Amino acid sequence: xxxxxxxxxxxxxxxxxxxxxxxxxxxxxxxxxxxxxxxxxxxxxxxxxxxxxxxxxxxxxxxxxxxxxxxxxxxxxxxxxxxxxxxxxxxxxxxxxxxxxxxxxxxxxxxxxxxxxxxxxxxxxxxxxxxxxxxxxxxxxxxxxxxxxxxxxxxxxxxxxxxxxxxxxxxxxxxxxxxxxxxxxxxxxxxxxx
Amino acid sequence: xxxxxxxxxxxxxxxxxxxxxxxxxxxxxxxxxxxxxxxxxxxxxxxxxxxxxxxxxxxxxxxxxxxxxxxxxxxxxxxxxxxxxxxxxxxxxxxxxxxxxxxxxxxxxxxxxxxxxxxxxxxxxxxxxxxxxxxxxxxxxxxxxxxxxxxxxxxxxxxxxxxxxxxxxxxxxxxxxxxxxxxxxxxxxxxxxx
Amino acid sequence: xxxxxxxxxxxxxxxxxxxxxxxxxxxxxxxxxxxxxxxxxxxxxxxxxxxxxxxxxxxxxxxxxxxxxxxxxxxxxxxxxxxxxxxxxxxxxxxxxxxxxxxxxxxxxxxxxxxxxxxxxxxxxxxxxxxxxxxxxxxxxxxxxxxxxxxxxxxxxxxxxxxxxxxxxxxxxxxxxxxxxxxxxxxxxxxxxx
Amino acid sequence: xxxxxxxxxxxxxxxxxxxxxxxxxxxxxxxxxxxxxxxxxxxxxxxxxxxxxxxxxxxxxxxxxxxxxxxxxxxxxxxxxxxxxxxxxxxxxxxxxxxxxxxxxxxxxxxxxxxxxxxxxxxxxxxxxxxxxxxxxxxxxxxxxxxxxxxxxxxxxxxxxxxxxxxxxxxxxxxxxxxxxxxxxxxxxxxxxx
Numbered sequence: 165x166x167x168x169x170x171x172x173x174x175x176x177x178x179x180x181x182x183x184x185x186x187x188x189x190x191x192x193x194x195x196x197x198x199x200x201x202x203x204x205x206x207x208x209x210x211x212x213x214x215x216x217x218x219x220x221x222x223x224x225x226x227x228x229x230x231x232x233x234x235x236x237x238x239x240x241x242x243x244x245x246x247x248x249x250x251x252x253x254x255x256x257x258x259x260x261x262x263x264x265x266x267x268x269x270x271x272x273x274x275x276x277x278x279x280x281x282x283x284x285x286x287x288x289x290x291x292x293x294x295x296x297x298x299x300x301x302x303x304x305x306x307x308x309x310x311x312x313x314x315x316x317x318x319x320x321x322x323x324x325x326x327x328x329x330x331x332x333x334x335x336x337x338x339x340x341x342x343x344x345x346x347x348x349x350x351x352x353x354x355x356x357x358x
Numbered sequence: 359x360x361x362x363x364x365x366x367x368x369x370x371x372x373x374x375x376x377x378x379x380x381x382x383x384x385x386x387x388x389x390x391x392x393x394x395x396x397x398x399x400x401x402x403x404x405x406x407x408x409x410x411x412x413x414x415x416x417x418x419x420x421x422x423x424x425x426x427x428x429x430x431x432x433x434x435x436x437x438x439x440x441x442x443x444x445x446x447x448x449x450x451x452x453x454x455x456x457x458x459x460x461x462x463x464x465x466x467x468x469x470x471x472x473x474x475x476x477x478x479x480x481x482x483x484x485x486x487x488x489x490x491x492x493x494x495x496x497x498x499x500x501x502x503x504x505x506x507x508x509x510x511x512x513x514x515x516x517x518x519x520x521x522x523x524x525x526x527x528x529x530x531x532x533x534x535x536x537x538x539x540x541x542x543x544x545x546x547x548x549x550x551x552x
Numbered sequence: 553x554x555x556x557x558x559x560x561x562x563x564x565x566x567x568x569x570x571x572x573x574x575x576x577x578x579x580x581x582x583x584x585x586x587x588x589x590x591x592x593x594x595x596x597x598x599x600x601x602x603x604x605x606x607x608x609x610x611x612x613x614x615x616x617x618x619x620x621x622x623x624x625x626x627x628x629x630x631x632x633x634x635x636x637x638x639x640x641x642x643x644x645x646x647x648x649x650x651x652x653x654x655x656x657x658x659x660x661x662x663x664x665x666x667x668x669x670x671x672x673x674x675x676x677x678x679x680x681x682x683x684x685x686x687x688x689x690x691x692x693x694x695x696x697x698x699x700x701x702x703x704x705x706x707x708x709x710x711x712x713x714x715x716x717x718x719x720x721x722x723x724x725x726x727x728x729x730x731x732x733x734x735x736x737x738x739x740x741x742x743x744x745x746x
Numbered sequence: 747x748x749x750x751x752x753x754x755x756x757x758x759x760x761x762x763x764x765x766x767x768x769x770x771x772x773x774x775x776x777x778x779x780x781x782x783x784x785x786x787x788x789x790x791x792x793x794x795x796x797x798x799x800x801x802x803x804x805x806x807x808x809x810x811x812x813x814x815x816x817x818x819x820x821x822x823x824x825x826x827x828x829x830x831x832x833x834x835x836x837x838x839x840x841x842x843x844x845x846x847x848x849x850x851x852x853x854x855x856x857x858x859x860x861x862x863x864x865x866x867x868x869x870x871x872x873x874x875x876x877x878x879x880x881x882x883x884x885x886x887x888x889x890x891x892x893x894x895x896x897x898x899x900x901x902x903x904x905x906x907x908x909x910x911x912x913x914x915x916x917x918x919x920x921x922x923x924x925x926x927x928x929x930x931x932x933x934x935x936x937x938x939x940x
Contacts, residue, residue, distance in 0.1 A: 169365060169419055171751060176373030176564075179758030182828070184381060186836050187766060196849070214832070218825045225751055225821065239419065240537075243412045246376070250408070254380050267390070343822075363559060363613055370567030370758075378575060433613065434731075437606045440570070444602070448574050461584070557753060557807055564761030572769060627807065628925075631800045634764070638796070642768050655778070 167234045170242055174224060177246045182217045185253040186210060206260055212335060213256040216276065219342045220249055223283065230300040231290055241282070241289040248279035269328045273321030273335070280314045313338050361428045364436055368418060371440045376411045379447040380404060400454055406529060407450040410470065413536045414443055417477070424494040425484055435476070435483040442473035463522045467515030467529070474508045507532050555622045558630055562612060565634045570605045573641040574598060594648055600723060601644040604664065607730045608637055608671070615675065618688040623681055629674040636667035657716045661709030661723070668702045701726050749816045752824055756806060759828045764799045767835040768792060788842055794917060795838040798858065801924045802831055802865070809869065812882040817875055823868040830861035851910045855903030855917070862896045895920050 224245075234242075255275045259268040287304055294300045320334035418439075428436075449469045453462040481498055488494045514528035612633075622630075643663045647656040675692055682688045708722035806827075816824075837857045841850040869886055876882045902916035 165423060169369065169422075172366060172754060173369045173373055173415060173419075175751065175755045176370050176567075176758050177377055179564075179755055180374055180377040180568075180762055183759055183762040183766065183832050184377065186832050187381070187769070196847075200849070211829075214829055218822075218829075221755060222818070222821055222825070225747075225755075226818075228751075229747060236416070236420075239416055240412075243416070247405075247408055247412075250377050250380050265390075267394070359613075359617060363563065363616075366560060367563045367567055367609065367613075370564050370761075371571055373758075374568055374571040374762075378571065381575070430610070430614075433610055434606075437610070441599075441602055441606075444571050444574050459584075461588070553811060557757065557810075560754060561757045561761055561803060561807075564758050565765055568762055568765040572765065575769070624804070624808075627804055628800075631804070635793075635796055635800075638765050638768050653778075655782070 165234050167228055167231050167238075170234055170239060171228055174242060174246060175221075178217060178221045178224075178249065181249055181253060182214060182221075185213055185217070185256055205263075209256055209260045212339065213252050215339050215343070217249065217252060219339070220245075220279065220283070223342075227287065227290070227300075227304075230298075230303050232294065232298075232300075235289075235293055237289050238286070238293070241286040245279065245282040245286050248275055248282050251275045252279070264328050264332070266324045266328055269331050270321045270324035273317050273324060273331060276335070276338075277314060277317035277321060280310060280317055284310055284314070309341065313341070359428050361422055361425050361432075364428055364433060365422050368436060368440060369415075372411060372415045372418075372443065375443055375447060376408060376415075379407055379411070379450055399457075403450055403454045406533065407446050409533050409537070411443065411446055413533070414439075414473065414477070417536075421481065421484070421494075421498075424492075424497050426488065426492075426494075429483075429487055431483050432480070432487070435480040439473065439476035439480055442469055442476050445469045446473075458522050458526070460518045460522055463525050464515045464518035467511050467518060467525060470529070470532075471508060471511035471515060474504060474511055478504055478508070503535065507535070553622050555616055555619050555626075558622055558627060559616055562630060562634060563609075566605060566609045566612075566637065569637055569641060570602060570609075573601055573605070573644055593651075597644055597648045600727065601640055603727050603731070604723075605637065605640060607727070608633075608667065611671065611730075615678070615688075615692075618686075618691050619678055620682065620686075620688075623677075625677050626674070626681070629670070629677040633667065633670040633674055636663055636670050639663045640667070652716050652720070654712045654716055657719050658709045658712035661705050661712060661719060664723070664726075665702060665705035665709060668698060668705055672698055672702070697729065701729070747816050749810055749813050749820075752816055752821060753810055756824060756828060757803075760799060760803045760806075760831065763831055763835060764796060764803075767795055767799070767838055787845075791838055791842045794921065795834050797921050797925070799831065799834055801921070802827075802861065805865070805924075809872070809882075809886075812880075812885050813872055814876065814880075814882075817871075819871050820868070820875070823864070823871040827861065827864040827868050830857055830864050833857045834861075846910050846914070848906045848910055851913050852903045852906035855899050855906060855913060858917070858920075859896060859899035859903060862892060862899055866892055866896070891923065895923070 252275060255268065255272045259265075259272050262268045284307075287307065287310075291298075291301055291304065316334050316338050320331040323334070324331040446469060449462065449466045453459075453466050456462045478501075481501065481504075485492075485495055485498065510528050510532050514525040517528070518525040640663060643656070643660045647653075647660050650656045672695075675695065675698075679686075679689055679692065704722050704726050708719040711722070712719040834857060837850065837854045841847075841854050844850045866889075869889065869892075873880075873883055873886065898916050898920050902913040905916070906913040
């Protein structure tokens with residue numbers, strides 16, 4: 165099967181996720197300067213989750229660019245990734261409503277951790293059907309960034325019970341690390357002009 | 359008419375259904391351990407409905423893969439399926455908010471039953487326009503799994519008034535049964551390379 | 553410009569409209585038989601609005617099938633149609649929450665009336681760029697059904713202040729009238745195989 | 747990379763934005779004439795934000811029509827634009843719920859200002875990869891309208907603290923200015939038939 169419809173469905177799901185998040189963040193009642201302080205936190209939380217979702221879409225886009233065909237297993241691995249991404253608005257809202265209580269900050273990290281695991285599984289399933297010499301395998305390489313992120317997410321989730329600001333700093337750090345576009349796949353595009 | 363736009367519209371509707379479900383499930387107010395118990399049920403309910411919707415998308419994707427053309431009747435049969443799927447977030451939320459009261463568990467089963475009926479009608483409408491010797495007809499076969507699911511949904515809906523946990527166990531059972539990808543259509547893909 | 557992206561955007565908007573409607577309809581608190589009576593009305597209202605939105609998507613799909621190119625004016629005429637359709641969840645929810653108060657039943661009819669006007673304008677804009685002898689012009693014909701619907705919507709909106717059940721009966725009547733697929737365009741497809 | 751999937755994702759995000767806005771605007775409880783006055787303001791606010799979002803989709807559509815390829819930088823510039831557009835429902839709801847309090851009217855203008863900046867950045871990123879002699883560069887020209895809009899948005903945001911109705915009048919003025927379709931890109935389409 166070609167990947168077209170799986171991409172279209174993923175685009176739809178991620179488009180809804182990235183947009184409804186803003187609905188989850190409650191508009192402050194009141195319109196004076198005092199209403200602005202909680203709004204700033206709400207806004208920054210939204211920015212963080214927006215960028216995380218955007219990073220996943222970008223990486224997904226780059227990844228699928230090197231994919232030639234999908235199987236039933238690919239569809240489920242992709243659905244698994246979308247499942248964890250769909251929880252991002254939930255944990256974002258929970259964290260924001262409870263003023264960054266430790267358990268909510270940990271939940272945020274765990275959802276990112278499982279989304280990372282799901283992305284890793286998706287790349288392994290794709291590698292299994294494309295072979296070790298495929299352009300996909302070359303572009304993925306040893307995928308250090310994904311593995312480092314997984315360790316950081318899990319560490320941040322645990323550190324939330326010690327000091328939530330450390331966890332939040334780690335979330336921002338991982339964002340910064342991924343913000344750089346995936347040059348591996350762009351190089352691939354340049355070499356193998358479709 | 360080609361099936362392209364009907365697929366795109368279905369992707370859009372199912373993408374919204376699968377994502378808004380998480381909005382329906384209310385975030386618990388409070389962030390201590392006591393808030394986690396109801397959250398666990400909410401989470402598992404969401405997982406169940408997510409997988410059901412994912413199964414329908416997967417089956418729809420596999421089914422449409424063998425479809426060559428659609429008619430006005432196909433569009434309505436497909437819309438009918440989307441209608442019942444669109445009620446999944448509604449019954450999921452109702453069941454979760456009312457702590458699995460019998461009537462809500464039965465409603466959940468009924469919506470799954472009618473979605474199953476709608477899927478069955480869609481396959482019949484497609485068969486009518488593709489002929490008994492088409493690749494679609496061969497791939498569908500006698501479709502035992504769909505028929506067994508219908509009986510189980512209806513049974514679970516009725517048993518909800520006796521013991522809701524039996525119904526819930528049946529819902530999980532059907533999920534497990536469908537989780538296996540549709541090998542019938544993958545075999546078809548392998549034989550008739552597009 | 554080709555119509556592809558205008559179709560994709562319309563699919564997205566209509567997919568969201570048809571799905572979020574179910575979120576607007578409030579789940580009844582309570583899970584006994586007494587909670588079922590208001591639920592029945594809510595359900596039937598949702599069915600009505602779902603079918604109306606489905607009819608618009610179907611007609612839009614059939615219409616665009618005969619369209620060869622779009623202009624800036626087409627984009628705006630289409631956006632105008634999507635605007636009125638986007639109000640369907642709003643008036644559905646308003647009508648349902650206020651137990652079919654006359655003003656809400658009239659508002660429902662007015663939104664359908666303006667959506668009908670917008671659809672009519674869209675066909676005129678398309679005709680202007682396709683010419684009187686185009687397959688599109690032949691398929692549209694004199695478009696009696698659209699014009700009759702407009703009169704019925706406006707009549708129902710006004711009659712809501714006399715007796716709301718007459719208005720609701722008219723809304724069901726128009727649905728029945730449009731439920732029949734657009735044979736005009738299917739005939740066109742049969743004649744001009746792409 | 748081709749622009750197809752970036753367009754599809756943008757269509758999805760903008761489709762959700764333009765549709766969920768109507769959910770943010772609260773349905774008035776009550777169904778008599780007294781409930782209509784606030785409804786009128788709510789309706790007009792929705793119309794304004796709907797048209798703004800529609801203008802961005804139209805311009806995006808026209809712009810991408812002249813684009814031949816996208817890079818990682820384009821994806822992020824586009825995501826940045828979608829971020830600011832995703833805040834439109836938020837500021838629309840905040841402004842409407844607080845009866846056009848100065849700070850909310852200013853926030854509305856600021857979001858439009860940053861969306862305009864993001865659109866401008868997107869055109870610069872695209873120009874950088876398409877060259878000064880490309881059809882895209884010719885179609886964009888010196889882009890006076892975008893620059894004038896930016897000044898007007900920022901001016902309106904500041905004037906909100908003096909007199910909110912001046913700001914609102916400016917928002918309507920900019921809408922009127924952009925309502926005219928982008929003839930630059932249509933001319934391009936006529937010259938370079940694909």
